[in-house]
Amino acid sequence: MKEQFERYSRQMLFAPIGEAGQRMLMDKAVLIVGMGALGTVLANHMVRAGVGLVRFADRDYVEKSNLQRQMLYDEDDVKHMYPKVIAAKKKLSKINSDVQLEAIVADVTVHNIESLLEGIDLVLDGTDNFQTRFLLNDACYKLDIPFTYGGAVSSRGMSAIYVPGVTPCLRCFIQSGDSGGQTCDTIGVIAPIVDIVASYQAVEALKYLVDAHEQRRNSLITFDIWHNHSFEMKFGVPAENCPCCQLKEYPALHPEEQxxxxxxxxxxxxxxxxxxxxxxxxxxxxxxxxxxxxxxxxxxxxxxxxxxxxxxxxxxxxxxxxxxxxxxxxxxxxxxxxx
Known part of the structure; x- marks a missing residue:
């Protein structure tokens, strides 16, 4: 244990975490859905911080266009067309061999989401589409698991942590999930916005995992780092007719809609x-x-x-x-x- 703690000595010197917080992190399990730009930064933070189990799922393989912003991959991964989770596990296992890594090559759907959530304390959103985000939102609120939301495109980003029974859910703020066709593949993205969004997600995850609930941010933040804009929307009460956190209908969990x-x-x-x-x-x-x-x-x-x-x-x-x-x-x- 002493040798393990040496790895985390600087993190433990940070008083809000300390030795007690480090022990808590080492006993926790997180799920990262999507191992693209956001997911690779999230996984890097969780593994280096010493979270006990890091499970990640993604359906895609590494392509050359990923290398500009997806920090765990290299040209060899592109050459061999490695699935992203396999390439990520190879890199992460060399960073921290004490962390248990579970790499799952799969499309996350209504048919497997609840099994992926088994034994998980927190979910980190590394996805690039609202169909999957709503699936995460509904499954997490059904199973009482918090998740950190993040999105990045162009030079814009947004982030929040949603906690069942404490905060409104994603559906209370975003009903349709219509991005207007603006994705990284249509209007581009710069790497710094990815790092910033994922870091906001990661720090809220750490707060939750070490029970620093008083310090948890109770808002949805949006920002544009190129045009120097930022906005913070404080959480209020949940939407009265929200089909997820209020009516408990969880619309994304109906198999017939898949x-x-x-x-x-x-x-x-x-x-x-x-x-x-x-x-x-x-x-x-x-x-x-x-x-x-x-x-x-x-x-x-x-x-x-x-x-x-x-x-x-x-x-x-x-x-x-x-x-x-x-x-x-x-x-x-x-x-x-x-x-």
């Missing part, structure tokens, strides 16, 4: 979630006679004669890259994978 066809905004890609797992070796042998196939440890890529590309994952997901037309994606999926 669409197997998802457009990944700004990426010219449709994700199709199949009903069964995929044996990548079998699919390599099946697709090789008719497509150009590249096999990687955690995924299979097939260049189609039509010009698009399929990326197959063992959990049953297939990305149809090169189109944002769901009908076109369905046609190609049916042609090569089968509906």
């Amino acid at each position: 669409d197997p066809f998802t457009s990944l905004c700004g990426r010219d890609t449709i994700q199709i979630t199949g009903s069964s797992k995929l044996d990548l070796e079998k699919w390599r042998l099946r697709l090789e006679p008719i497509t150009k196939v590249s096999a990687f440890p955690f995924l299979l890529r097939a260049e189609l004669p039509e010009g698009e590309r399929l990326v197959l994952f063992p959990d049953g997901r297939v990305l149809v890259q090169g189109t944002d037309d769901i009908v076109r994606a369905k046609t190609l999926y049916a042609r090569y994978i089968g509906l």
Whole structure:
């Protein structure tokens, strides 16, 4: 224990944490959903701070365009098309071997969110879309687990911590989740805003995990670091008819609302979630006679004669890259994978 504490000596010298807080951190478990720009900063902070278990889930693999802002990845990860969680675990395990890491290659959906939350004390939002954020919001409020919300695009960011039974929920502030088409893939993003947003999330997470509830920020903050704007919205009472924290309906948790066809905004890609797992070796042998196939440890890529590309994952997901037309994606999926 003495050798462990040596690692955290400067953090323990910070009086609001101290030895007691450090022991609490080492006994806690967090879930990070999304291991892109926000998620990599969040994971870095949680692992270096000594949180006992850090579980993270993401459906994607590392691409060259990620390297500008997703701090845990490098060109070797791009070359091998590593899933983000696998690449992240490789890096994080070298940073702090005392922390238990759980890397889950999966699309976070209504079908697996509650199992991902088992044993978790706090959720950190590293996502890039409101569909998943509302899923996190509803699941966390149903299961009485707090989560830190963060969003970053262009030079703008926002952050808050939502605590069931104490604060309003995300739905009280944002009903539709309509971003107006503004995503990192459509209008860009600069790396400093990502670091700032995730750091705001991380510090609120640390406060919660060491029971520093009096110091927890009770507001939603927004800021633009390029144009030097900032705004803080103090939490009031929850929205009277909020379907989540007041009516307890949790609309995102209804399986019938889960669409197997998802457009990944700004990426010219449709994700199709199949009903069964995929044996990548079998699919390599099946697709090789008719497509150009590249096999990687955690995924299979097939260049189609039509010009698009399929990326197959063992959990049953297939990305149809090169189109944002769901009908076109369905046609190609049916042609090569089968509906």
